[in-house]
Amino acid sequence: MEKIYNISKEMLDIDANKIMGEMTSYCRKNGFFAKEAIWVAAGQIGQYNNSPSDWWAVYCRHQELSKVAIRILEMPATSAACERSFSQHGSIHSKKRNRLTNKHVEKLLYISQNLKLLKHESDETKLTKRESRERHPSHKGANESTSLSNFSPAAEVAILSVSASAQTSSENTKNRRRTEEEESDSECSMIPYDDSSDASLETILGDSREKYC
DSSP states (O other): OHHHHHHHHHOTTSOHHHHHHHHHHHHHTOGGGGOHHHHHHHHTTTTSSOOHHHHHHHHSTTSTHHHHHHHHHTSOSOSHHHHHHHHHHHHHSOSTTTTOOHHHHHHHHHHHHHHHHHHHHHHHHHHHHHHHHHHOTTHHHHHHHHHHHTSOHHHHHHHHHHHHHHHHHHHHHHHHHHHHHHHHHHHHHTOOOOHHHHHHHHHHHHHHHHHHO
16 A cells, blocks of 8 residues: 555656545445446456456546556566666766765766667667668659649749759750860860970080089
8 A cells, every 4th residue: 555655646647645545445346446347347357368457547547546557567577677777877876976966866867768768769760761761762752743742833833944944054064064174185185296395405404414514
């Protein structure tokens, strides 16, 4: 009883005093819990792949006590999560950081655990999107056609014309650059070879040798 009362006090959306009153009715089978159909359904738990938490969620969902019962029944029957929390707590509240208050450590632990969950959800979302793109490679084009269909015919014509003009301009720019490169290459190949430049260079080198010799 005391544990149920403590859990109900931690839950903000229920009244702990009301929980204790409903707990009395449950134990004595009075009021709402005096209905025979409820206990007949309770006797069939496990026969049709239903669980005790299902019984509380379906037949007793209008009772505040059902929220506490579902929370207790859905607790994981393992200490792995607690062990992970203790390990993370040891990394946060270490010997070098032993002056942290309990409230500060609790906040840091909460942030650390939830960041891992967010990262895991983000990785799953990216994997799902990648698989969707691999299965439907034309999905992007379908979205574009669907987005165009939301416009009026005049607006659709305007968008298509602007897109076509932009593509034409890009192609013209590429052709112009290609033509300029070809012209520059042809001009370089047509420059005549001047033998006098070699002769003048030999003359300069000869004068310099005579000067320093």
